[in-house]
Amino acid sequence: MTKKIEFYYVDAFTTETFGGNPAGVIPNAENLTDEDMQKIANELNLSETAFLLPSTNANANYKIRYFTPTKEVDFCGHATLGTAWLMATKYNWMDKDDKIVFESNIGLIPVKWLMENNQLTRVSMTQVRPQVKSIDISPAVVADLVGILETDIDDRYPIKIANTGVPHLMVPVKTRQAIDQAEPNLNELKKMNNDFNISTTHLFTFDTNGQFDIYTRDFCPNIGIDEDPVTGAANGALGGYLYLENILAQQERHQLMIGQGHTINRPGILYVTITPDAENAVIEVAGAAVVSIEGKIFV
Structure with a gap:
């Protein structure tokens, strides 16, 4: 029937x-x-x-x-x-x-x-408590996989796996231009993501010309799509990473406006709130x- x-x-x-x-x-x-x-x-x-x-x-x-x-x-x-x-x-x-x-x-x-x-x-959704862990991979390899120059990687911040439910690789990049021009090697990126049990690879930068607090792109060939336009899970995990890695001051509440999707004509805005809670933080991701x-x- x-x-x-x-x-x-x-x-x-x-x-x-x-x-x-x-x-x-x-x-x-x-x-x-x-x-x-x-x-x-x-x-x-x-x-x-x-x-x-x-x-x-x-x-x-x-x-x-x-x-x-x-x-x-x-x-x-x-x-x-x-x-x-x-x-x-x-x-x-x-x-x-x-x-x-x-x-x-x-x-x-x-x-x-x-x-x-x-x-x-x-x-506004409350995600599970953020976690961050190290990954044994060189910036040169990551740059090659996501299709940017090694000099585009922002070495002030670590490349790590962050998680508020599923694991994402956080890749700090110096400029929005480098993120917009990234041309990932999707087959090799898929293999790396599977090898490390990573859901998506998330490029982020603070270089936004005042338009947002952070600008991002997200590649995820291993779950059946090349690029996710605007990613609630990955940007929530990014908020957790920024807090747990002390890139944002700990024991302070932070509210971030994140832009994503502009490169593929699906522009969106997320609002990530990070609220300290003992040794960890509560991550909320909001949007229309x-x-x-x-x-x-x-x-």
């Missing part, structure tokens, strides 16, 4: 349709098999599609699962934000509660509403979203 499944495209980290990072969202996935979900994610052909299912956790409103066109992943920031925005606006969650809580493979992800004049302006497409899939 054919099932009709509602689906949405939600552009995350933007206020403009066709900006930011598009995520697929399936709000009612309770009757889908794992194979159905993977096929739908492949059909929608976005970097990630989120599927909402009933949760058995008393502290969660839904279970959320994320699929790329080729595989399931444990966490996706922009799909979480897009799903929360959709549930707040199309499914009236703003009227039910001041937040929504998703149960994911990495734990509970609460997402709260940020309102101005009774209008939803952003949603726009529902751009809605329809039905016949399964």
Whole structure:
């Protein structure tokens, strides 16, 4: 029997349709098999599609699962934000509660509403506690893999793996121009990411001409996409890295505006808040979203 499944495209980290990072969202996935979900994610052909299912956790409103066109992943920031925005606006969650809580493979992800004049302006998700670890790889090799010069690497900061749910390689770069001109060797980058169990490779710079606090690009061939336009998970991990590596002053609260996606004509803005908590920090990633497409899939 054919099932009709509602689906949405939600552009995350933007206020403009066709900006930011598009995520697929399936709000009612309770009757889908794992194979159905993977096929739908492949059909929608976005970097990630989120599927909402009933949760058995008393502290969660839904279970959320994320699929790329080729595989399931444990966490996706922009799909979480897009799903929360959709549930707040199309499914009236703003009227039910001041937040929504998703149960994911990495734990509970609460997402709260940020309102101005009774209008939803952003949603803000709390990511899992940040972790940072070293990696045995030379700056020259990293530069070659991401398609920049070794002299473009900003050696004031370490190349490390950072994690607020999934691991990302943090690559400090001196200039935005170098990041924009990066031409990664995707096959070799995919191999390196798999060798070190890294989800994405995240280039960042403080050279933004005052437009943002930080500017980034994110490459992720090993999860089935060459470049992710605006990356909630990686920029959350970046906030944790900056704090834990003492690049941002510890025991102080920081709010960062991060720009991403401009090189591939999907410009977006993320707002990352870092709040000290004992030896670690709480990382929140916020942004707006726009529902751009809605329809039905016949399964």
